[in-house]
Amino acid sequence: MSELGRQIGIERRVALVTGASRGIGLAIATRLAAEGFHVVGTATTSEGAAVLGAALGASGQGAVLRVEAQASVDALYAALEAGPGLPAVLVNNAGVTRDNLLLRMKEDEWQAVVETNLGGLYRVVKPALRAMMKARFGRIVNLSSVVARMGNAGQTNYVASKAGIEGFTRSLAQELASRAITVNAVAPGFIETDMTAALTESQAAQMMERIPLGRMGSAEEVAHAVAFLVSDAAGYITGATIPVNGGLYMA
Numbered sequence: 014m015s016e017l018g019r020q021i022g023i024e025r026r027v028a029l030v031t032g033a034s035r036g037i038g039l040a041i042a043t044r045l046a047a048e049g050f051h052v053v054g055t056a057t058t059s060e061g062a063a064v065l066g067a068a069l070g071a072s073g074q075g076a077v078l079r080v081e082a083q084a085s086v087d088a089l090y091a092a093l094e095a096g097p098g099l100p101a102v103l104v105n106n107a108g109v110t111r112d113n114l115l116l117r118m119k120e121d122e123w124q125a126v127v128e129t130n131l132g133g134l135y136r137v138v139k140p141a142l143r144a145m146m147k148a149r150f151g152r153i154v155n156l157s158s159v160v161a162r163m164g165n166a167g168q169t170n171y172v173a174s175k176a177g178i179e180g181f182t183r184s185l186a187q188e189l190a191s192r193a194i195t196v197n198a199v200a201p202g203f204i205e206t207d208m209t210a211a212l213t214e215s216q217a218a219q220m221m222e223r224i225p226l227g228r229m230g231s232a233e234e235v236a237h238a239v240a241f242l243v244s245d246a247a248g249y250i251t252g253a254t255i256p257v258n259g260g261l262y263m264a
């Protein structure tokens with residue numbers, strides 16, 4: 014058993030990864046499964062959860078979750094308690110965009126993004142805390158974005174949610190540090206996934222010119238940073254936001 018397993022008193026290391034059906038979340042789920050975690054990855058539909066479950070095989074399972082709905086979060090945690098157990102590792106990756114200039118932004122575009130990205134964090138993290146505190150161990154990693162610090166025209170809703178995630182991360186890190194629970198964020202830059210596939214060629218070309226490393230990042234490169242933060246080796250890092258952005262923003 015690893016040091017992690019010993020500390021938490023479990024043999025099976027349960028990691029919950031939200032939004033794991035594709036993109037960065039799928040890369041994180043696959044990576045943590047390869048490192049020996051029992052990964053519970055979530056999708057918004059039962060079809061997505063089934064595909065994910067098949068992909069994870071013996072090293073995990075798929076589950077349905079809509080982070081904006083409290084009943085959905087409650088059902089997931091009930092299933093975790095009845096099944097593999099509550100997670101020692103929680104990766105809050107689920108996120109959405111509804112881009113528009115603020116002048117034209119409809120209230121539902123604002124609400125959908127803030128309630129999913131930021132409200133979802135509140136709903137998913139809270140029920141995980143009691144077991145982590147009792148075990149005096151836990152790893153929470155939240156997916157932010159480079160735009161949380163840079164800002165981005167057309168994304169006031171998304172940027173507000175991601176900046177909120179970074180503040181949430183620092184505050185919760187201070188609340189939980191005495192129990193050896195670490196809370197960190199990873200802030201990806203321009204990563205090849207469905208989310209960035211929506212950009213036009215000229216938008217993508219413009220963005221590329223601003224990236225010192227001259228290319229988009231891969232979901233696996235983001236997963237690598239998450240895997241480090243949940244590892245035993247990262248036990249002295251908390252309240253941090255790790256950039257994975259090719260140098261796009263260096264502050």
Ligand SMILES: NC(=O)c1ccc[n+]([C@@H]2O[C@H](COP(=O)([O-])OP(=O)(O)OC[C@H]3O[C@@H](n4cnc5c(N)ncnc54)[C@H](OP(=O)(O)O)[C@@H]3O)[C@@H](O)[C@H]2O)c1
Pocket residue numbers: 031032033034035036037038055056057058061078079080081106107108109129156157158159200201202203204205206207208209
């Ligand atoms: N791609 C980038 O360049 C980039 C850059 C910076 C930050 N990020 C952040 O990284 C994270 C992953 O991004 P991505 O590009 O991999 O996204 P993506 O390809 O669009 O995938 C989004 C994931 O979130 C799930 N999801 C969507 N709405 C949800 C909801 N209401 N409740 C629960 N799950 C929901 C999706 O499930 P379904 O498949 O069932 O819809 C999917 O698994 C996000 O937080 C994003 O903001 C991405």
